[in-house]
Amino acid sequence: MYLKIPIKKTRQKVKSKKILALILTLIFIPTIVFSYSPVPDKKIKIAVTTSNLSTILNEICKDKIDVITIIPTTTSPENYDIDTKTIKEINKCNIVIYHSSQEWIKNLKWETTNLGLIFRELKTKGNLMVPYVNLKAAQELFELLSIWDQKNKDFYEKNFLDYSFKVNFVATEIAKNTTNKHNKKVVCNIRLSSFLEWLGFDVVATYGKPSNISSSEMLFLAKKIKKDKVKYVIDNLQVGTDVGRTLSNDLNIKHIVISNFALGNSYINTLKSNIEKIDKALE
Secondary structure, three states: OOOOOOOOHHHHHHHHHHHHHHHHHHHHHHHHHHHHHHOOOEEEEEOOOOHHHHHHHHHHHHOEEEEEEEEOOOOOOOOOOHHHHHHHHHHHOOOEOOOOOOOOHHHHHHHOOOOEEEEEEEEOOOOOOHHHHHHHHHHHHHHHHHHHHHHHHHHHHHHHHHHHHHHHHHHHHHHHOOOOOOEEEEEEEEHHHHHHHHOOEEEEEEOOHHOOOOOOHHHHHHHHHHHHHOOOOEEEEEOOHHHHHHHHHOOOOOOEOOOOOOOEEHHHHHHHHHHHHHHHHOO
């Protein structure tokens, strides 16, 4: 006795499975490709978390892209609470670029409804107020833009090189006049330490957000200032100035406030302004 195999029905089932597989492939491929291929042929809209990123993008891209800055320039980006209006604007974007230290971005991914929105973490580490770190970030962004918007690659490259020249020129001029800062002892907000060390300061102690500092930590800072004969305390505009102001009043030392993020849509002008404030206090 032979077993009869219903060949026709089996073929129909195989054919149905192939069609289903093709449909699923067509559904999932666009999502995968979109993450690695250029953004669709239209003006790109990019949301960035800080002004340090938006100023670089504006220098490189000019009017070729639209950029929105999520966090106000005078606000700390660490624990930012995004409002509904901003989320609606982000949903209109193609890409969101953020710093690795911004944990709240995880919540933003859940709150956005644009399924094609690309989230990209900036790989460059360090304080972007330091010129060589800023330029490293600029190169990373230029390379990404050259992939996302290939037709404007040459335009972006020219602007990137121009921006690099300007930043290097300003950084070199600053470096020529840092002798008044070398080995001067300071206490500062922890986010500013690498920038101040780049200038030549000796950072003997750091502190975090004013709201997180205990009375025992304030006592430690006061003792450290007295022991090391520190004459300057430097605050981060975005984080708050209460710690520096208190130490300045209690210990009769100079209080300096500088910005850790680009103001007025210009990194270079902010860098110069920070130096001017420091030099004025050192006179």
